[in-house]
Amino acid sequence: xxxxxxxxxxxxxxxxxxxxxxxxxxxxxxxxxxxxxxxxxxxxxxxxxxxxxxxxxxxxxxxxxxxxxxxxxxxxxxxxxxxxxxxxxxxxxxxxxxxxxxxxxxxxxxxxxxxxxxxxxxxxxxxxxxxxxxxxxxxxxxxxxxxxxxxxxxxxxxxxxxxxxxxxxxxxxxxxxxxxxxxxxxxxxxxxxxxxxxxxxxxxxxxxxxxxxxxxxxxxxxxxxxxxxxxxxxxxxxxxxxxxxxxxxxxxxxxxxxxxxxxxxxxxxxxxxxxxxxxxxxxxxxxxxxxxxxxxxxxxxxxxxxxxxxxxxxxxxxxxxxxxxx
Numbered sequence: 001x002x003x004x005x006x007x008x009x010x011x012x013x014x015x016x017x018x019x020x021x022x023x024x025x026x027x028x029x030x031x032x033x034x035x036x037x038x039x040x041x042x043x044x045x046x047x048x049x050x051x052x053x054x055x056x057x058x059x060x061x062x063x064x065x066x067x068x069x070x071x072x073x074x075x076x077x078x079x080x081x082x083x084x085x086x087x088x089x090x091x092x093x094x095x096x097x098x099x100x101x102x103x104x105x106x107x108x109x110x111x112x113x114x115x116x117x118x119x120x121x122x123x124x125x126x127x128x129x130x131x132x133x134x135x136x137x138x139x140x141x142x143x144x145x146x147x148x149x150x151x152x153x154x155x156x157x158x159x160x161x162x163x164x165x166x167x168x169x170x171x172x173x174x175x176x177x178x179x180x181x182x183x184x185x186x187x188x189x190x191x192x193x194x195x196x197x198x199x200x201x202x203x204x205x206x207x208x209x210x211x212x213x214x215x216x217x218x219x220x221x222x223x224x225x226x227x228x229x230x231x232x233x234x235x236x237x238x239x240x241x242x243x244x245x246x247x248x249x250x251x252x253x254x255x256x257x258x259x260x261x262x263x264x265x266x267x268x269x270x271x272x273x274x275x276x277x278x279x280x281x282x283x284x285x286x287x288x289x290x291x292x293x294x295x296x297x298x299x300x301x302x303x304x305x306x307x308x309x310x311x312x313x314x315x316x317x318x319x320x321x322x323x324x325x326x
Contacts, residue, residue, distance in 0.1 A: 001209075001276045002217055008265045015217075018266045022218055026226035026246045033080075033245050034184045034235065037088055044080040044248060048073075051252055063255050066142045068126050073251035075122065079115040079244040086111070087175060087185045087241075103175050103187075112189070112240055113170040123207045124160040127153045130211045137272070144262065145214040148272045152281030153210050159203045159281075162288035166196060166295050168306035174325040176238065186238035190321040191310045194232070195294065197239050199287040201228060206284040210277065213270030215254070215261050223250050237321035 004015045033040040055063045064070070086109070089102040102108050131153030139146055169191025176186040201224045208220030227242035235242055254261060261267055295306060304311050312318045 001271055003269050003271050005265060005267050010265050015266055015268060019217065019222055023222040023226055026223065026250065027230060029249050030226065030230060030242050030245045034186060034241065040084055044077055044084065048077050048252065051256055055255055059256065063258055068122065069255065071122055073255055075115065075119055076244055076248040076251055080248045082111045082115060083187050083241050083244060087187050106171065109170055109173045112173060113167050116167060116240060117164045120160050120164050124157045126211045127157040127207055147211060147213060148277065150274065150277065152277045155281035155285045156203060156206045156210055159284040159288040162292045163200055163203050166291045168295065169310035171308065172310040176324050177326040186235060187241045188237035188321055188325055189240055190237060190318045191312050192239060193312055193315065193317050195291055197228060197231060199291045202287045203284040206280040209270065209280055213272065214267065216270065217268035218261055219250060223247065237324055
């Protein structure tokens with residue numbers, strides 16, 4: 001699946017160590033930005049402003065300027081800012097004296113599924129573009145890397161569309177209660193459970209392997225694993241928030257230091273073997289079909305509307321997350 005840059009002096013051990021360093025760094029920075037309110041604000045408001053100036057001035061000849069990379073870094077950052085507001089904005093109505101929280105607004109709770117769907121659609125569009133424009137192989141228009149378009153792109157695009165359809169229960173998004181061990185006030189989404197997350201990870205890894213083959217080792221493998229590990233351990237129920245934080249931080253790093261994953265000693269390339277391309281495309285599609293079928297089964301059985309309410313309230317995994325909420 002992957003080939004290491006042995007010609008530049010890299011070894012399998014050194015590349016794996018760098019991969020683990022990236023994974024740990026993403027996990028740690030996510031912990032810092034989620035646990036400390038104003039550190040998160042500085043990282044997702046102040047830092048992007050400073051870096052944007054650099055990207056379009058002194059780094060304009062080195063950084064990524066294609067539509068997808070630009071859209072991805074700013075949409076991921078917008079997600080982080082929106083989630084921060086949902087978690088922390090509150091006040092008192094001067095006329096009534098009643099306290100209000102943004103997390104109680106149904107309109108505000110439409111933002112997380114919307115920004116998630118937009119990010120998935122961006123990748124679906126890219127998969128289709130690569131499948132059509134680079135069928136049989138070719139260098140991307142920006143000259144960054146070689147891609148090999150094929151049936152796997154269209155299977156994965158279909159998986160991405162199913163992944164959007166199976167986004168359920170956002171009206172139940174809530175805030176984690178403050179405890180001695182965790183004062184993060186994470187944005188919990190109890191209806192977004194492990195089976196949807198795994199289907200998303202398979203789809204997104206396949207997307208990176210299809211359309212960003214020179215980046216998939218880090219932004220597909222490590223970047224997807226970091227928020228998933230956090231979700232299944234100390235940050236249960238807040239996967240989307242973890243995903244947005246790690247994605248935005250990685251995109252800002254990659255925009256600023258593109259040589260790390262494109263030209264450096266520890267750059268990792270795809271083998272462009274059609275067998276794993278097809279297998280991962282098929283796995284992504286089948287896993288998302290399975291989640292879709294399960295969603296339909298639960299809708300029929302419970303008579304619940306997954307877009308107006310929560311669908312998986314009877315599951316133990318849902319109840320464990322809900323118990324963490326305020």
